[in-house]
Amino acid sequence: MAFVSPNITAIAVEATEFPDLARRYQVSGVPKTVVAGGDHEVEILGALPQDAYVDQALSALTKS
Amino acid sequence: MSLLAPADQDKLRETFNQMSRRVRLLFFTQSIGCETCTETRTILDELPALSDKIAVEEVNFVLEKEKAAQYGVDRVPAIAIAYEDAAGGNGAARDSRIRFLGAPAGYEFISLVQAVLLAGGRPSGLSEATRRKLEALDRPLTMQVFTSPT
Numbered sequence: 757m758a759f760v761s762p763n764i765t766a767i768a769v770e771a772t773e774f775p776d777l778a779r780r781y782q783v784s785g786v787p788k789t790v791v792a793g794g795d796h797e798v799e800i801l802g803a804l805p806q807d808a809y810v811d812q813a814l815s816a817l818t819k820s
Numbered sequence: 821m822s823l824l825a826p827a828d829q830d831k832l833r834e835t836f837n838q839m840s841r842r843v844r845l846l847f848f849t850q851s852i853g854c855e856t857c858t859e860t861r862t863i864l865d866e867l868p869a870l871s872d873k874i875a876v877e878e879v880n881f882v883l884e885k886e887k888a889a890q891y892g893v894d895r896v897p898a899i900a901i902a903y904e905d906a907a908g909g910n911g912a913a914r915d916s917r918i919r920f921l922g923a924p925a926g927y928e929f930i931s932l933v934q935a936v937l938l939a940g941g942r943p944s945g946l947s948e949a950t951r952r953k954l955e956a957l958d959r960p961l962t963m964q965v966f967t968s969p970t
Binding site: 757760763766768769770771786787792794806814 | 955
């Protein structure tokens with residue numbers, strides 16, 4: 757996704773090496789995606805089909 | 821000695837052979853207080869040995885603050901994937917905006933290989949509908965994917 761859109765940055769975080777990040781985002785299972793867009797954050801737990809995953813990620817920008 | 825079995829090396833060599841662009845892995849590291857930096861370097865060193873299109877550039881996280889800021893790296897070990905747009909030549913490196921925090925061991929190594937292939941010119945596998953949605957994005961979005969080393 758980052759490769760297609762210049763507005764997206766994608767970071768793979770090894771949770772056990774960075775417990776501070778894992779705690780901050782309350783990671784209790786993997787994979788967990790935390791999407792931050794402007795004022796909103798959206799969490800995606802586990803793996804989803806592409807359409808659902810993308811729609812949930814983009815909802816970080818439209819969530820009110 | 822390689823971390824990879826000879827059969828895996830052959831397979832990767834063949835896969836990397838299809839890359840149309842040069843890929844540069846910027847490896848942000850520091851010598852003190854980084855438990856997994858050495859392990860990360862060892863893993864990354866596997867890749868240039870398998871393709872002359874892949875290079876690893878070590879960036880000193882302590883001394884090269886500007887570069888770290890440019891790539892938004894605030895902790896180590898971190899890997900930023902850049903690629904050269906122009907075929908051959910020494911075209912300026914372009915940022916893929918794909919990062920890895922922590923050692924890319926175990927399954928993460930496969931993710932790293934996938935990211936290298938993507939930057940190297942392989943189609944993304946995203947559907948046309950997804951691409952349209954992403955291309956319409958007009959504001960920044962940061963996606964952090966938490967994984968574990970198994």
